[in-house]
Amino acid sequence: MAVVVxxxxxxxxxxxxCAAGIGVLVPGLTGRRIGVLAGAALFLVTAAVVALAGRRRYRSLARDAVRAGRHDVLQDRAVSLRGWRRGHRWWLLLAFLAALGSSLALPAAGGLLLAGAGCGLRLKAAWLGRLEQTADALLWVRVDWLGKRGGRPAGPAVKGYRDTGPAAGDAAPGGARRRTAALV
Structure with a gap:
């Protein structure tokens, strides 16, 4: 579940x-200094809002998680990543173009806003990883509840989480790739 986040x-x-780096090259209407300072403020606010949003829903779904059954369909980490990124590639492209376009007014601000959203998602995944570690279980969302495009892991279509032992699957708590010990 943290993999989707x-x-x-x-x-x-x-x-x-990348958008912030390209945006710094354009002087913009307000100047580079104001654009970068506004972008830094937007980065911090966006990262905090994205990281803290929806925690109550995630906590309640995690608290009510049931053991994954034989007929639950759970995806590998790579399949979940690929599905989300394919389903959202046009939104990512539009966000990138909007961040570049905003550099004409505030240089680098739109790019830093987008980077702040990515940082907030990473912080949320780390928080979910700590939640999984305290429960000593990996949390999963059924594939049919996520939808074809990767969906939202705490959206209205998700009725509950499934859990497995911490050694199940190919993802570590928090959605990172599981590190396997090298054979010596």
Missing amino acids: RAGAAPMWWLGV
């Missing part, structure tokens, strides 16, 4: 950093 973090972060 984390899926948008990297593309938003890197597209935002």
Whole structure:
């Protein structure tokens, strides 16, 4: 479940950093200094809002999680990432273009806003990882509840979470890739 939250973090972060870097090259209407300072403020506010949004819903769904049954369909980490990114690629492209376009008024501000959203998603995934570690279980969302495009892991279509042991699947708590020990 944290994999779906984390899926948008990297593309938003890197597209935002690229848009901010390109945006600094344009002097804009307000000047570079004001644009970068406004962008830094937007980065911090956006990261905090995205990281804190929906925690009550996530907590209640995690508290009421039931053990994954034999007929529950759970996806691998790579499949979840690919599905989310394919379903949202046009939104990511539009967000990148909007961040670039906003550089004409406030240089780098739109890119830093987008990067702040990616940073907030990464912080939310880390918080979910701590939630999974305290429960000593991995939380999953059934594939049919997420939908074809990756959906929202705490959206209205999600009726509850499933949990498995911490060693199940190919994702570590928080949605990171599970590190396997090398054979010596």
